[in-house]
Each structure stands twice: as C-alpha cells, then as structure tokens.
Amino acid sequence: MLKKLVLGWNRYKYRLVPWIALNLWKNQRTLRFVSEDPLDKVISDQLVESSLLKLFRILFLSDLSNQAEFLNLLPENSQSKYFHMLTNFRSIKETEKETKGSGMDLNPHEAMFETLGFIINRATSSLSFAGRGVFVTTGKVPKGTVVCMYPGTIYQQYEPIFFQSVCNSFIFRCIDGVLIDGNDKGISKVIYRSCNGRDRLGPYKTSDATWLSESPVNPLAVGQYVNNCSNEKAANVCYQEFDVPATFPVELRQYIPNVNYGHIAERPLRCVVLVALRDIEKGEELFSNYYTIVH
Numbered sequence: 001m002l003k004k005l006v007l008g009w010n011r012y013k014y015r016l017v018p019w020i021a022l023n024l025w026k027n028q029r030t031l032r033f034v035s036e037d038p039l040d041k042v043i044s045d046q047l048v049e050s051s052l053l054k055l056f057r058i059l060f061l062s063d064l065s066n067q068a069e070f071l072n073l074l075p076e077n078s079q080s081k082y083f084h085m086l087t088n089f090r091s092i093k094e095t096e097k098e099t100k101g102s103g104m105d106l107n108p109h110e111a112m113f114e115t116l117g118f119i120i121n122r123a124t125s126s127l128s129f130a131g132r133g134v135f136v137t138t139g140k141v142p143k144g145t146v147v148c149m150y151p152g153t154i155y156q157q158y159e160p161i162f163f164q165s166v167c168n169s170f171i172f173r174c175i176d177g178v179l180i181d182g183n184d185k186g187i188s189k190v191i192y193r194s195c196n197g198r199d200r201l202g203p204y205k206t207s208d209a210t211w212l213s214e215s216p217v218n219p220l221a222v223g224q225y226v227n228n229c230s231n232e233k234a235a236n237v238c239y240q241e242f243d244v245p246a247t248f249p250v251e252l253r254q255y256i257p258n259v260n261y262g263h264i265a266e267r268p269l270r271c272v273v274l275v276a277l278r279d280i281e282k283g284e285e286l287f288s289n290y291y292t293i294v295h
C-alpha cells in the first residue's frame, strides 16, 4: 500500500506547488492524465513560436518611435521585412479607411486583437474566494490557440527558491521539474527585476518586466492569474512548455516575460504558454488544470 502511494506521488507532476499540497485530495475529478512528457503538448512548438512571433512583430512595429535605434542595427534583410510589413498594414488600413497616419499606432490590446483575434484581461474571478482570474473580453479564442504566457523567473531544479516560495501561490512547476516564480510582488518581483536588468544582448533587452505592472507590454503575460478548474467549471486551457530557440529574433526577445535566475547562456530560455482546449467565447473565464499525472 505504502509502496503504491510513493510510486503514485513520484509520478505525480504538480503544477502550482502550495495549492496542490492543500487541495489535491479535495478535488480528484480535476486531475489531468498524460501518458508521456512530450505528449503533454497540445500544439507543436512551431505553432507556439509562430503565434508569439506574429504578436511580437506587431508590438515592435507599434512602438517604432522607441525601437528605431534597434531597427537600424538589424541586418538589412530583417529591416526590409519590417518595412514591408508596415507598408502592407498601412495599405490594408487605408482601404478600410482606418489609418491614423504614421506607424501602426496600436496599443498592446489592439495589437493582440489585430494578430490573434481576441483580447484577454484580468478581473474578479467568477469563482467565490478565488481572487482575480483571466477573461476573454473581446473576440473569440479558437481551439488550439496560444491564449496566455506564464511570466516569471525560471529556476532549475538545483537553484535555491526556498525564501521566494514561502506563502507564494504563483510557483509553477514544469513537467521536467523546472520552476517558474510568477509572483508580481515582494521578493519575487525584486529578483525578477534584478535578473531582467542583468541579461542583455548588446543594446537589446532579452526579457520584459512590464508584466509586473497592471499594464504589460506583452498582453499575453497574465497566465499566472488563471485559476484552477473545478467540478463545475472544466478546464478550457492547458499549460505547455516552450523552450525559446536560439533562432528567435533578437529584437523580439524584449517581449518574453521570463528570465533565468542563474545566468547560464547555453541553456534555452524556458517559457510556458496556455493553449485553448476548445473554442472560448467572449465573457468566459479561463480555467487551467493545476494537476497533471504522468503515467
């Protein structure tokens, strides 16, 4: 009996650490079963990357007054790709009689709607006593779409996280044991800011720290506020690990809401995205599954 229990616990991959410890046995019906680690992916890494790139490129072009210096440092073919995108965008908007003149002039939510077709926002959860949650406030999220990112500091299994984890309900555990601290307050916030200031690639920032505020530059970076599903509200999104490839454009890394705790350049940066498990309509709250059992 004891052996069976230990075996079960070892196979059990918990997602949000303190929540699991308190609630695992209360809510067995909300467990998620996957058969092997790689099969925990609902969509391909290529699809995750292309969704992020689509949004990040528009965020970049919408902020040209601040990005011009970086744009000028890019190789000529990358620069011309951006100018081409801008010209295309303007001519489409002119035909639709929506143009305002210069650049793209989109705020982050408008950029999200333009590229992904929906907008998400934080608001009081539809569940009692669950604090805030994340809602689809405009448009519709099709099944298999990247809906959010889980922001925060990335800790390898051997890195110290004890003090940051005390009373912290935002520690997310990846399938392979890597941890993400998505808390936007206290010591977690100080550590993220410090690592974010440390890591640069020449003039380029390699991560975004605005998710620590109420208005993130990357509007996807609110995944840490998604609440757990319940017997009444089934999960409509799930977590999926995504390692940022070395080929990811240097000028777009500034929108990634994650940073490594330790400065280890050769390891790809871990991100976690939340993917829609079904079509999600305007007004619906997002619910994930904090428990995953690998068997």
Ligand SMILES: C[S@@+](CC[C@H](N)C(=O)[O-])C[C@H]1O[C@@H](n2cnc3c(N)ncnc32)[C@H](O)[C@@H]1O
Residues within 6 Å of the ligand: 016, 019, 125, 127, 128, 129, 130, 131, 132, 133, 169, 170, 224, 225, 226, 227, 228, 229, 230
């Ligand atoms: C990662 S945080 C999610 C954001 C949180 N709702 C907030 O406003 O800070 C996890 C915490 O949200 C709350 N929570 C998440 N899912 C819940 C549920 N189904 N029922 C009640 N509380 C929930 C618990 O307090 C949990 O520790």
